Amino acid sequence: MRIDLHAHSNASDGTDTPAELVAAAVAAGLDVVALTDHDTVAGYPEAIAAVQALPAGTGLTLLPGAEISCRVEGISMHLLAYLFDPTEPAFAQERELTRTDRFRRARLVVERCQELGAPITWEQVERIAAGGASRPGEEQGSVGRPHIASALVEAGVVATVSDAFTSEWLAEHGRAHVPKHETDPVEAVKLVRAAGGVPVFAHPGAAKRGRTVSDQVIGELAAAGLGGLEVDHIDHDEPTRARLRALAAELGLFTTGSSDYHGSRKTVRLGEFTTAPDAYQALLAQATGARPIVR
Ligand code: AMP
Ligand code: FE
Ligand code: FE
Ligand code: ZN
Numbered sequence: 001m002r003i004d005l006h007a008h009s010n011a012s013d014g015t016d017t018p019a020e021l022v023a024a025a026v027a028a029g030l031d032v033v034a035l036t037d038h039d040t041v042a043g044y045p046e047a048i049a050a051v052q053a054l055p056a057g058t059g060l061t062l063l064p065g066a067e068i069s070c071r072v073e074g075i076s077m078h079l080l081a082y083l084f085d086p087t088e089p090a091f092a093q094e095r096e097l098t099r100t101d102r103f104r105r106a107r108l109v110v111e112r113c114q115e116l117g118a119p120i121t122w123e124q125v126e127r128i129a130a131g132g133a134s135r136p137g138e139e140q141g142s143v144g145r146p147h148i149a150s151a152l153v154e155a156g157v158v159a160t161v162s163d164a165f166t167s168e169w170l171a172e173h174g175r176a177h178v179p180k181h182e183t184d185p186v187e188a189v190k191l192v193r194a195a196g197g198v199p200v201f202a203h204p205g206a207a208k209r210g211r212t213v214s215d216q217v218i219g220e221l222a223a224a225g226l227g228g229l230e231v232d233h234i235d236h237d238e239p240t241r242a243r244l245r246a247l248a249a250e251l252g253l254f255t256t257g258s259s260d261y262h263g264s265r266k267t268v269r270l271g272e273f274t275t276a277p278d279a280y281q282a283l284l285a286q287a288t289g290a291r292p293i294v295r
Contacts, residue, residue, distance in 0.1 A: 196289020
């Protein structure tokens with residue numbers, strides 16, 4: 001079984017449409033793919049329809065999910081959430097708060113970039129984010145720093161998206177960085193569980209993005225209902241993975257592996273990292289908010 005539990009569509013900062021992501025999952029030979037856009041479920045209708053349109057017996061399962069922006073002790077972190085009820089009001093309201101605040105923040109980041117001499121515009125960022133940012137009549141997607149990074153690439157300011165994530169521009173303490181609304185992760189874990197979902201700490205050891213959360217905080221999240229730790233991730237080196245695996249065993253958490261695919265906005269391939277079937281089964285056994293879509 002090939003199980004990839006973390007992928008983005010253009011409902012947030014991926015470049016594939018939700019339907020293209022489903023097609024890419026089939027092409028990559030995946031058995032399971034999770035759609036985990038940042039702070040939004042806007043990609044669900046298209047992704048679900050794409051799975052349902054596959055030939056019967058294709059052998060693909062879609063796990064609807066999301067990646068929730070959190071902050072604890074001054075550190076930004078991401079919480080993956082799977083198989084929650086997307087209509088549960090308290091969690092839906094928190095996602096909406098974060099998603100809308102991303103637009104306020106993105107405009108300010110664009111202004112900072114302009115003041116710093118980068119010839120980018122809000123209209124350009126809106127166009128780049130448009131896949132997720134403006135679908136008439138449906139929940140909108142979310143805008144993020146990677147869209148602004150793509151605008152900086154288009155304008156010739158930096159060569160690649162990841163070159164925009166430096167102290168010069170968009171990194172955590174960079175010249176053009178503006179904070180956004182982020183949920184306390186203990187609160188987020190409780191919101192996910194109350195919506196019947198399963199929370200997993202995304203890339204907890206991704207040090208290149210800034211400081212990482214202490215083992216003590218991870219222990220507190222486990223006590224609050226965290227289900228697992230994402231261990232096999234491109235941003236974790238081997239010693240980090242070993243340390244996280246030991247911590248997960250100590251805390252009774254399952255461990256996952258996933259690509260964190262962003263289409264052409266990052267170099268990682270869909271299915272490059274995968275989750276073991278027993279961890280996937282542990283996740284499924286804890287979920288009560290939604291069913292996987294199987295085709
Ligand atoms: P935002 O959610 O708008 O604050 O932007 C965070 C997103 O930027 C993450 O989900 C990643 O997709 C991307 N990102 C963060 N750090 C880096 C980095 N060092 N290089 C490339 N992309 C990054
Ligand atoms: Fe992202
Ligand atoms: Fe993330
Ligand atoms: Zn992600």
